[in-house]
Amino acid sequence: MFNLRNFVFGLCLLGPVISCSVFAVTFEQAMTYYGNKQYEQAYGAFEELAALGNERAQLNLGVMYARGEFVERDFIESAAWLKLSNDTLQNDSATKILKIISAKLSEEDQSTANARYKKLSKKYGREALDQHLFPESAIDEVSDFVEAESLRKRVPKFPRMTLMVPGIVDVQYSVAIDGTVRNITILRATENVFRKSTIEAIRYNLYKPAAINGQAIPEFGRRMRFNYALHGSKLDAEGLQGVVAPIREKAEQGGGLDKYLYAYTLTMLRSVVGGLEDSEGASLDPSADWFKKAAQDGNRLAKFELGLDLSYGKQCRADSKKSYFWLEQAADEGVMDAQVFLGSELLHGGRFEKDVDKGLEMLTRAADDGYDDAILKLAWIMATHPNANIRDPEKALAYLNSFNNDDYIDELTVFETQAVVYALTGKNAEAKKALKKAMKYRKKYELPDGITGDIAKAFDAGKPYLQDIL
Helix, strand or coil, X not given: CECHHHEECCCCCCEECCCCCCCCCCXXXXXXXHHCCCHHHHHHHHHHHHCCCCHHHHHHHHHHHHHCCXXXXXXXXXXXXXXXXXXXCCCHHHHHHHHHHHHXXXXXXXHHHHHHHHHHHHHHCHHHHHHHCCCCCCCCCCCCEECCEEEECCCCCCCCXXXXXXEEEEEEEEECCCCEEEEEEEEEECCCHHHHHHHHHHHHCEEECEEECCEEECEEEEXXXXXXXXXXXXXXXXXXXXXXXXXXXXXXXXXXXXXXXXXXXXXXXXXXXXXXXXXHHCCCCCHHHHHHHHHHXXXXXXXXXXXXXXXXXXXXXXXXXXXXXXXXXXXXXXXXHHHHHHHHHHHHCCCCCCCHHHHHHHHHHHHHCCCHHHHHHHHHHHHHCCCCCCCCHHHHHHHHHHCCCCCCCCHHHHHHHHHHHHHHCCCHHHHHHHHHHHHHHHHHCCCCCHHHHHHHHHHXXXXXXXXXXX
């Protein structure tokens, strides 16, 4: 299966190393089927992508109907799909093909093709898909979601190096309900020596937690770029465009992965520590536009990004139905971050209709594939869920024992999970030891007692620590 830790990064991002049997149908895969004359598979792939508004897939469906490849030759259906694709594609090739096919139709057939086109447009046209699937702009709209607000941010120290070189580290993390940084993942580090400085710095960061309707919630999928610049170096507007331009060109000419990598780059550039000048940042494309294009090309990580943004209402109008659609697609296509996020939300029932069985099933899929975040999450749930029918000491301990990653960066979550699981299973000495480690961690990084303090209070009262916010 797949998660963001599987990425191998070069100058920007080189691409995913995927070890799974489940994959998203991408436009590139569809074209490979077509090139190999596997017309049944190609038709199915083009049809799936066409439903997401991929105009090139719509064009290819039109071509297959015109040629009678897998389907019976049908110039009326061909013209309808070609016209739909030409609404957004509008290139010389698409226009030329549509003109050739239209010339083969009688006046009556053209009227029938136009009626079919209107039906397709109502379902798969840009306006229809924007209404049913894609984010709506809500820049000036007050959202129920308030993202986590930084209360304290530490800039990492430039590490001692034999050869002084600039560097970049990209980090993904979540913010817990007590404002601490969790689930820290190094997405990219140009030099390994910068990793340690970055990890130490971000552990000190503290936030006012995110909230929906005033209730604190965990916020997943936050990203930050740490820029280790040499004295006097600065990324100005010209330098910024020098970085962005070749990646944008590749995105315009390439497939879903190239579009996703460009959107990712835009996201990270906007989060550079120290920020960008307004005039420089304004020159960047909206990352959401490129995540959308990548999703339409079948990129599963882009689908996860869309689901996450629509769930929180980040720079768009929050929409639980649209969010669920994209998150479920990403989860079904093996994105374990999507499985963990959607599974947690279904268990809690804050954004989507509560479905405990499906939530646990989502998390279990990721845990069974060895995803550390899911393993710890299930151990925590089985130990702390308020519903006694869900709590399961044996399963909690089994999940905790299956966690075996000495390099896991989020030590605080490990210590707290150990504390609640050991306490529930009667391993009191181990529980106190884990709790002591958690307190020591918070003291070292100057963090408030938070969840660790709440666990300690429950222990002192001789009660289990229960938590329904996952």
